[in-house]
Amino acid sequence: MSTINTAAVDLFVAKAKPVTIQIKEVSSLSEALTLTLEICEQKPLGKLMLPVKDPDAPRKKTLAAPALAAESWDYLVKEGEKKGFEMIRDNLRQYLAGIDVAFSVATMGIADTATSVLESLSEDERLATMICETHVVALPKSKIVSDSYEAESYLRASMTKDRNFIAFVSGPSRTADIERVLTLGVHGPLELFVALINE
Amino acid sequence: MTTPTLQNYHGSLKQALGDDFLRQTLDNFAVQYRANRQLIFADVNEKGLIAEIAESKEASLDHLEELYAQFREQAAKKGITVHRAATAKEAQELVCQLAKDYDCKKIIKSKSMTAEEIHLNHALIEAGLEVTETDLGEWIIQLRHEGPSHMVMPAIHLSRYQVADVFTEATKTNQDSDISLLVKVARQELRAKFVEADMGISGANFAIAETGTFAICTNEGNGRLTTTLPRVHVAICGIDKLVPTLHDALRVIKVLPRNATAQAITTYVSWITGALECQRTGTGQEKKLHIIFLDNGRSDLIKDTKCRQALRCVRCGACANLCPVFRLVGGHRMGYVYIGAIGLILTYFFHGHERAKVLAQNCIGCETCKDICAAGIDLPTVIQEIRARLNEEYGSTMDSALLGKVLQNRKLFHTLLKFGKWAQLPVKKGRYIRHLPDIFAPYQGFRALPAIADKAFRDLWPSIKPPEAPGALKIGVFAGCAQDFIYPRHLKAAVDILARLKVNLEFPETQSCCGLPVQMMGQRQAAIATAKGNIEAFQPFAPDYIVTLCASCASHIKSHYADLLAKENLGEQVKAFTDKIIDFSSLLTDVLKVKPETFVNNQERVGYHYPCHLIRGLGVVEAPKTLLGMSGQYLPSQEEDSCCGFGGTYSMKFPEISGVILENKLKRFEEAGVTCLVTDCPGCFMQLDGGAQRKGGKLKVEHMSEFLARHLAK
Numbered sequence: 001m002s003t004i005n006t007a008a009v010d011l012f013v014a015k016a017k018p019v020t021i022q023i024k025e026v027s028s029l030s031e032a033l034t035l036t037l038e039i040c041e042q043k044p045l046g047k048l049m050l051p052v053k054d055p056d057a058p059r060k061k062t063l064a065a066p067a068l069a070a071e072s073w074d075y076l077v078k079e080g081e082k083k084g085f086e087m088i089r090d091n092l093r094q095y096l097a098g099i100d101v102a103f104s105v106a107t108m109g110i111a112d113t114a115t116s117v118l119e120s121l122s123e124d125e126r127l128a129t130m131i132c133e134t135h136v137v138a139l140p141k142s143k144i145v146s147d148s149y150e151a152e153s154y155l156r157a158s159m160t161k162d163r164n165f166i167a168f169v170s171g172p173s174r175t176a177d178i179e180r181v182l183t184l185g186v187h188g189p190l191e192l193f194v195a196l197i198n199e
Numbered sequence: 200m201t202t203p204t205l206q207n208y209h210g211s212l213k214q215a216l217g218d219d220f221l222r223q224t225l226d227n228f229a230v231q232y233r234a235n236r237q238l239i240f241a242d243v244n245e246k247g248l249i250a251e252i253a254e255s256k257e258a259s260l261d262h263l264e265e266l267y268a269q270f271r272e273q274a275a276k277k278g279i280t281v282h283r284a285a286t287a288k289e290a291q292e293l294v295c296q297l298a299k300d301y302d303c304k305k306i307i308k309s310k311s312m313t314a315e316e317i318h319l320n321h322a323l324i325e326a327g328l329e330v331t332e333t334d335l336g337e338w339i340i341q342l343r344h345e346g347p348s349h350m351v352m353p354a355i356h357l358s359r360y361q362v363a364d365v366f367t368e369a370t371k372t373n374q375d376s377d378i379s380l381l382v383k384v385a386r387q388e389l390r391a392k393f394v395e396a397d398m399g400i401s402g403a404n405f406a407i408a409e410t411g412t413f414a415i416c417t418n419e420g421n422g423r424l425t426t427t428l429p430r431v432h433v434a435i436c437g438i439d440k441l442v443p444t445l446h447d448a449l450r451v452i453k454v455l456p457r458n459a460t461a462q463a464i465t466t467y468v469s470w471i472t473g474a475l476e477c478q479r480t481g482t483g484q485e486k487k488l489h490i491i492f493l494d495n496g497r498s499d500l501i502k503d504t505k506c507r508q509a510l511r512c513v514r515c516g517a518c519a520n521l522c523p524v525f526r527l528v529g530g531h532r533m534g535y536v537y538i539g540a541i542g543l544i545l546t547y548f549f550h551g552h553e554r555a556k557v558l559a560q561n562c563i564g565c566e567t568c569k570d571i572c573a574a575g576i577d578l579p580t581v582i583q584e585i586r587a588r589l590n591e592e593y594g595s596t597m598d599s600a601l602l603g604k605v606l607q608n609r610k611l612f613h614t615l616l617k618f619g620k621w622a623q624l625p626v627k628k629g630r631y632i633r634h635l636p637d638i639f640a641p642y643q644g645f646r647a648l649p650a651i652a653d654k655a656f657r658d659l660w661p662s663i664k665p666p667e668a669p670g671a672l673k674i675g676v677f678a679g680c681a682q683d684f685i686y687p688r689h690l691k692a693a694v695d696i697l698a699r700l701k702v703n704l705e706f707p708e709t710q711s712c713c714g715l716p717v718q719m720m721g722q723r724q725a726a727i728a729t730a731k732g733n734i735e736a737f738q739p740f741a742p743d744y745i746v747t748l749c750a751s752c753a754s755h756i757k758s759h760y761a762d763l764l765a766k767e768n769l770g771e772q773v774k775a776f777t778d779k780i781i782d783f784s785s786l787l788t789d790v791l792k793v794k795p796e797t798f799v800n801n802q803e804r805v806g807y808h809y810p811c812h813l814i815r816g817l818g819v820v821e822a823p824k825t826l827l828g829m830s831g832q833y834l835p836s837q838e839e840d841s842c843c844g845f846g847g848t849y850s851m852k853f854p855e856i857s858g859v860i861l862e863n864k865l866k867r868f869e870e871a872g873v874t875c876l877v878t879d880c881p882g883c884f885m886q887l888d889g890g891a892q893r894k895g896g897k898l899k900v901e902h903m904s905e906f907l908a909r910h911l912a913k
Contacts, residue, residue, distance in 0.1 A: 015463065049390035093478055096394045096428075112242070113464040123476050126427045130420055131390075148449045155470075156445045159410035163277050163473030165427075171466045173420040175382060177336035177354055178362050180228060183382040186335055187389065188420030188467075 004141045011111035012144050019171040021114055022193045032138040032195040033076050040101040041083055046133045050097035062099040064088035066124035092127040102132035108151055109144035115170045135189040140197045208557045215528040220358050225526045232520050235461035248454050253575035255447050256511035260501050266408040266441040273411025277473025282491045290493050291322035298328055301431045303397035309425040310334035311402025312514055313435050313493055315536045316549055331392040333421040335385050342369050348530030350516035350538050351459045356529050399425035403436035405448040412472040414448055416465040423469050430479040431487040438492045439510040451513050458573045459515040496548050505584045509544045511574035518568035518578055523842045523860050540568040540578035547585050559585050563846035565811035586721030603722030606729055609711040616684045620651040645858030646889030649685050656687035660706045665698035673703045675742035679749035680712045681881035689748050692908035700791050710736040713752035719847050730760050734776045745779045746786045748904055750880040753782050754816025784822035784879055784903055798830040798910045805831040806873030809840040810880035830910040836871030845886035861890040875899045877906045
């Protein structure tokens with residue numbers, strides 16, 4: 001599956017906008033990692049959702065990428081630490097007060113709903129993508145299909161094969177429960193970036 | 200909890216009508232939702248998808264036991280324990296037992312209507328457990344100790360100030376009423392609850408039999424946290440949530456969020472297949488994962504051929520979104536746990552007949568919900584069926600039983616109507632009845648009521664019957680009681696126009712009421728008797744078409760006669776009769792192909808009110824606009840297809856609601872700048888004309904036939 005369905009990619013980009021997904025174009029996974037580091041650098045230091053002993057003590061920004069392959073992780077850690085970030089790969093339960101940025105790679109994209117499909121067998125990845133303030137998803141353009149029916153055979157195979165936890169993520173966490181006013185970031189991320197990898 | 204009586208229900212309605220915030224919120228919502236829904240459905244085949252969902256849901260209901268067995272087998276292989284609870288109490292006990300077995304003290308929940316259905320929180324709290332709702336709206340209403348007022352937006356009835364008060368009390372800290380800050384309060388407060396919780400309870404939008412997967416749709420992401428953080432996860436859903444394949448679930452997802460909140464998809468859809476690692480349990484350990492399938496009357500409902508379609512419901516809440524009654528009084532008066540049209544139905548089946556007795560009366564029958572239901576449920580018809588059963592079970596009120604009896608005897612009915620003409624003399628004032636003391640017509644002051652005409656159409660007919668037109672179409676006139684006895688002038692105008700168009704007209708004298716009023720009241724026998732009488736009346740004339748100027752009669756005959764008369768051995772006669780029924784506007788445009796030259800167009804500024812039974816009941820959209828374009832300057836107005844508040848006997852039963860709907864309706868026509876308002880149904884006419892009269896009579900109201908006759912070229 002290496003060909004890119006450009007119509008589907010265009011549709012994904014068009015549908016992303018109204019649901020406040022921020023689209024970035026990158027040429028490779030390592031460029032997506034660089035982008036993630038930049039996003040982390042530019043965002044304000046995250047707020048903690050649980051009480052801490054010394055709230056005024058200086059804190060580092062936190063960046064987690066639990067399911068990342070070893071080689072990419074090594075690069076990310078090196079660059080992240082240079083920027084003074086605390087880099088997290090596991091034990092996410094120790095960070096439930098919140099982290100700044102989580103990075104994950106989508107296995108598929110569904111264009112007509114601007115959905116990133118995350119398969120997160122690892123609890124750490126599920127947690128990282130929920131307790132972060134900013135979530136960056138890398139999505140290869142070649143993995144984008146037009147609609148959910150086109151993703152169906154792949155998804156069914158995943159569900160049949162073994163245990164799985166698949167998430168369709170189509171925007172930052174949102175609510176309209178108070179006076180129907182749309183507000184982002186109620187439990188999960190306040191913002192969602194999708195880095196479209198040109199491959 | 201006490202069971203509502205009609206009297207205290209009226210009290211509660213009055214209170215809701217006085218809640219300006221609620222009214223404004225629901226008004227804004229109805230208007231915005233309608234527009235947004237249209238936009239979001241633009242890129243899918245709405246009607247096609249809904250038909251497919253209906254079909255696949257019906258098929259699932261036929262095979263529910265097999266689906267359950269298959270799900271159970273698949274899920275068990277992947278570490279999920281599957282339970283079945285026959286009753287609400289059994290389900291409550293199961294959850295309490297699981298909490299005990301796994302030594303759980305603190306519980307977090309993501310939104311589940313099934314949990315609401317069985318009042319799970321009460322049971323858990325009674326068992327000494329701490330329960331916290333994590334959906335923002337659910338948390339707010341939990342803190343206020345009340346139930347949801349909408350299935351998707353449970354706290355839609357509350358203002359930011361009320362929420363700020365609730366949060367101030369809950370956090371013991373003064374909270375600002377800024378909405379984004381209030382959301383942050385929830386983020387902060389609930390994070391601690393997520394971390395501490397031993398058990399997470401979720402609902403499930405789908406349970407997919409082929410893989411043992413269940414799925415949860417949320418926008419906030421609380422579903423993902425509830426199912427990940429605690430060491431025990433219990434999902435609870437009705438057995439009706441079982442679907443055979445992933446495809447069935449993906450199909451529903453194409454409609455559910457669009458219909459619920461006009462979103463293409465909810466922000467999160469979590470698909471859970473099997474128990475996964477849970478570090479809270481210990482390194483390399485699995486989460487304890489249980490799913491409970493609730494029956495609570497569903498198995499019996501499947502066997503109930505008339506009402507089982509209610510089990511197709513996907514809980515999108517759309518039947519409340521555009522309901523004219525919900526819009527005025529909110530969900531707490533429009534349901535018990537489940538809200539909106541489906542709420543009236545499910546209350547009867549899940550929460551007892553007693554509790555549904557009063558609620559089931561509060562449907563105006565406008566069919567807006569049926570038109571947009573994600574699963575194609577004919578909600579108004581099921582509600583009427585429930586009323587019929589409630590009447591059989593509890594006995595009907597005096598007036599509805601009396602009407603039922605009278606309508607079964609045409610001669611008696613017509614004699615009474617003619618007698619009414621004399622009886623009303625002391626209170627008659629021109630074409631209207633003077634304002635009656637409340638004892639005769641309580642709370643009807645919002646509109647002028649019409650008087651019975653001096654001469655009924657059936658008595659006029661011999662003198663106005665047009666000459667025969669050899670070889671031309673033969674058209675029967677179905678008068679309907681309102682126009683036969685109260686507004687014969689509508690029919691007379693139609694006769695003038697049809698005579699000009701050279702057709703053969705017949706008026707079979709033995710026809711009677713179409714039977715809709717008694718059907719609405721749940722008087723089934725009377726509805727059957729009148730239907731049969733009408734078919735027999737037209738039989739000898741063999742017309743090509745049967746025209747009626749009443750959209751309600753037409754829609755009732757077309758949609759209900761076949762079902763009502765199924766056991767009467769009338770064979771093809773029923774279909775032959777109902778197929779010939781046509782509304783006046785469509786007869787002119789589609790059959791008689793009337794031309795602009797037929798009319799003199801002096802550009803009168805005319806607006807149109809779509810009768811519910813015309814646009815939704817018969818699907819007629821273009822014909823009236825075409826005719827008004829030929830004979831006047833047609834001005835579109837906001838929500839011209841929303842109900843006028845009449846609803847037949849509804850306006851007598853719930854005048855407080857009917858009056859407000861009418862007021863809003865007339866306001867929109869005034870805003871559009873129309874000087875004459877036209878409609879195609881005597882019921883709507885009675886309501887709109889009565890309201891316009893009360894407002895000083897500046898807005899002229901006419902039936903389509905009157906407007907056209909007035910503009911007929913010489």
